[in-house]
Amino acid sequence: MKKATKQQLIFNDVLLILTMAVLAGCGLIYEYLLSHYAGRVLGVMESAIYAMIGLMIVSMGLGAFAARKITCAFNGFVWLELIIAFLGTSAILIIACLIAATQLLPQVLADTFNLPPDIQPRGGFFKQLSFLAINSPYFFGLLLGFFIGMEIPLIAKIREQIHQKHLANNLGTIYGADYIGAGIGAAIWVLVLLSIDISKASALTAALNLTAGFVFIFYYWQKLNWRKTLVSLHCVLALIIVVIYQQGNGWMNQLSNLLYLDKVIYTDKTRYQQLTFTERAMGLYQPSIINFYLNGRLQFSSSDEHIYHSYLVAPALAGSARHDEILIIGGGDGLALRDVLKWQPQHVTLIDLDNELLSIFQSPEKHLPNTLAQRIKQLNQQALSASNVEVIASDAFLAINQLIQQQKSFDSIIVDLPDPSHPDLNKLYSVNFYARLKQLLAGDGLLAIQSTSPYHAKEAFISIGNTVEAAEFKHVEQYHDNVPSFGEWGWTIAAKRGLSPSHRLKQLTQFPIEQSWLTLPMLLGSFEFAHGFYQDKKTVPINYLGSHTLYQLHQKAWQDQQGLNSAYTQ
Secondary structure (H helix, E strand, O other), X not given: OOOOOHHHHHHHHHHHHHHHHHHHHHHHHHHHHHHHHHHHHHOOHHHHHHHHHXXXXXXXXXXXXXHHHOOOHHHHHHHHHHHHHHHHHHHHHHHHHHHHHHHHHHHHHHHHOOOOHHHOOXXXXXXXXXXXXXXXXXXXXXXXXXXXXXHHHHHHHHHHHXXXXXXXXXXXXXXXXXXXXXXXXXXXXXXXXXXXXXXXXXXXXXXXXXXXXXXXXXXXXXXXOOHHHHHHHHHHHHHHHHHHHHHHHHHXXXXXXXXXXXXXXXXXXXXXXXXXXXEEOOOOOXXXXXXXXXXXXXXXXXXXXXXXXHHHHHHHHHHOOOOOEEEEEEOOOOHHHHHHHOOOOOEEEEEEOOHHHHHHHHOHHHOOOHHHHXXXXXXXXXXXXXXXXXXXXXXHHHHHHHHHHOOOOEEEEEEEOOOOOOHHHHHHHOHHHHHHHHXXXXXXXXXXXXXXXXXXXXXXXXXXXXXXXXXXXOEEEEEEEEEOOOEEEEEEEEEOOOOOHHHHHHOOOOOOOOOOOOOHHHHHHOOOOOOOOOOOHHHOOOOXXXXXHHHHHHHHHHHHHHHHHHHHOO
16 A cells, blocks of 8 residues: 555544544434433433433444444445434434324224224233334434444544554544534534424434545545445435425424324424424314413413413412512413403513513414414413513523512512423422522512422422422412313412411402402312321422422322323323
8 A cells, every 4th residue: 555645644634533523523412312302202301311321322332342343444434424324314203203103003093993992002012112112212322322433443443544553642632533522512502403403403413424424435435345336325315314404393293293182283492392282173163272282291271271370370369468569480371471460460570481482472473373373362361562561581590589689579479380390490399499489579478389280290299388388488388179181280379477378368258359260269179188188298308409309209200190101291
């Protein structure tokens, strides 16, 4: 072999080191993409992310060992990038297809053979199929990690073959490029890819792998076998990547939409969550039912959201001495705010993290189909645009610090957050958070908190009450009722001094503001629980900041209750 010139060696070194850095970034992004999607599918975001990253690291080690069996590093590397690009761009789409197919198969068979709903084939073999499909992200993570792990040994081998000698610092140089590239990949994920559709992110990443393959074909043409085949396959895959970039998100949405019981009429992804609206036709003379989901979990149904929001808002405001200054945490749909405005407050402050979600519910005509936009306006009565409402798009955990610094005081505080089904939400159910809300609450005011289901997630429900007590509120009580779309649901109400909330409500002869559905006797009865409900209350842990106690209790409860379908139910 003719010895390369110094300039050629320098050029090859730069090419290989840059390639390694770029591919390292791609590898890390694939880890994030698959772990993020696995968390969404499995409904256990934190553990799915950790499991996926750990699994991929182990499989990368196995891939590094396997790379020793590849005799021609140049050919091996080009084929490797082709495989990684294909898996990277198609894995999530394949996973979505598998999940949709296994979820729909029992219904298809039931319809085909006219089986009644109570004997649909969902156990045994079908349950195993569903289990395998929902856990398929781990299989693809294992596969991708295995091939990614081959990259470093092959690049190192190619570099030594070009230099025609053993390089003392070869691995150090390659690993240095790998670590730097991975860091850049993490930054790109956070700053760019996290805010775009997951199919587009995977296609863009795969395009870099494919580009690396094209570059190697061009520069090392003479060292390759099956050259025309490699070029043809790269061109075909390039076309596939372009198609997935353009159409992948639509396909993903269609596959996800198949898992909803009702017709999906709008879906979108913000930086923080997937939004989905569905519609159920109720006949010619009745309005359709609109359901709203975040990450596959039902947030409200137009058929009964008034029940949930009546229980959330009315007790706190009826039991508070004044209604001049009200604080709402969460509630970006404006429905709790709608009920609060009926009490004619002077000023309402609403804090919600997702600015895009707020924009949709504040100006639905700018984002939603016309018919849906009109229904949303009817539901929230354009409360988010009221002149006495201040909307703050921020993390409530941080935003309340500013309110404390401004020495704000609120006559009532309403906490209308999603269930603690994600580690990031867990902090908003902690002693630290409730203690700071206590600083903002007027002495004769009340705090009301959405508190998940006392039936499906009993320990999580009780834990919220125990956590509020640990924040040193004088009185903490819980109440519950049936919300048809959710089932049995619960709330927590607290006072920092004075009479207990239930005692204050018992002193009323009627609600100060007429309610369209809730009555005072119904509300007072909701404070009663079944015999022995709180008998293990002292053993239920408190949720301290950083403990993730409530998140783990909630996840365990809903997994036990709902099994494999937890990510696509309420």
